[in-house]
Amino acid sequence: MEEVVRHLPNKQILDIFAKRVLAKKTLTKYQIVFQENYTGGTPTGEKIPLKLYILNRLDPNNEPIPVKCLKLCKRVIAEGYPQNSIICNSKSKVTLRFQLILLVEYEDNSFDIxxxxxxxxxxFQYDPNITKxxxxxxxxxxxxxxxxxxxxTTVPYETLIINSNGVNDYPSFTYSVTIPFSEFDNALKKCELQDPTLQSYILLKNLSYDIDVIDVVNVEATNIVTxxxxTLSTSEVDFSLFEDIIDKLGIDQDVIIEGIPEAECED
Incomplete structure (x- = not known):
């Protein structure tokens, strides 16, 4: 290719404006839906699957129809997400806001969303019009x-919160992970850290999930309507959502090359 360019007529010095990637970190199959483990009432900082007690359907005789399986239909990412920010030129914070739509299959082959x-x-906040x-x-x-x-317990640290507008008004999850620059594949120079165009760019790949339907469990609840x-008949289910998170640190930079523009306007 270099020989071709060298012999082309009317070649020019071209100034190309580009985003240059300086370093990258890939978080492979990270669990982004989880709950924190507790031991003796104390949080341990360890992730375990999100435990759901899904309400069973009732047959005409009010006998419970347990959950057979769940499938993830869609993950809806909120507008403007994922977000990323540089913290004190030492960490990259990735934030993702989303909701999940699951298809529930019951043992009588009926379905629900x-x-x-x-x-x-x-x-204690069970609402029959909302709670599933x-x-x-x-x-x-x-x-x-x-x-x-x-x-x-392990760097990079992560958080997950259910966003709330009030009791039983939970529109989305917010997941965040904070990655120290020391975790990236290349060390950034001081001048690169001080570059005002330094940004974090996020790529999400390979969304997957894990579901374990465990057992039928009766849950004592309070109906806030009445x-x-x-007593609610439920199916105990462990749910986890995983994803590859690729974080690229880059700057705006001019790249000087020798070549011929594909097209130029003429007066």
């Missing part, structure tokens, strides 16, 4: 307030 986190509740799954009190507390979930205590 659950939207997470919209259809989640604490057992109960979560543990370490995810949403008894007052209906979501609790921040953390992974703080203010009555009820």
């Amino acid at each position: 659950i939207t997470l986190p919209n259809n989640l509740s604490h057992r 799954a109960i979560v543990q009190g370490t995810v949403i507390d008894s007052n209906g307030v979501p609790i921040l979930q953390r992974q703080s 203010s009555q205590t009820v």
Whole structure:
């Protein structure tokens, strides 16, 4: 190619404006939907699957019809996400806001749609018009307030929170991971760190999930519509969502090359 360019007539020095990638970090199959493990009532900073108690259907005799399987139909990413930011020229923070649409198959081959986190509740905030799954009190507390979930045992550290507009009004999840520059494949020079155009660019790939339907569990709950205590027949399900997160650190830069423009305007 170099020989071809060398012998082309009317070649020019061209100034190409480009985003130059300086360093990259790939987080492979990262669990982005999880809950924090607790031991003796104390959070451990370790991730475990999000535990769902999905309401079973009832047959004409009010006998429960358990969940057979779940499938992820769609992950809806909020407008403007993923977001990325550079923190003190030492860390890259990636933030993703989304909701999940799941297809639930019951043992009688009937189906239902659950939207997470919209259809989640604490057992003391059960609303038959909204609730399709109960979560543990370490995810949403008894007052209906979501609790921040953390992974703080291994760098890079992660968080997951259910966004809330009030009790049983949970429009989305927000996941974030903070990656120190020391975790990237190339060390940045001081002049590159001080470049005002230094940015983080995010690529998401290979979305996958894991589902384990465990058992039928009766959950004692409070119906907030009738203010009555009820027993809910549920299916205990462990759910995890995974994704590859590729974070590229780059700057704006002029690249000088020798060649011929594909087309030029003429006066």
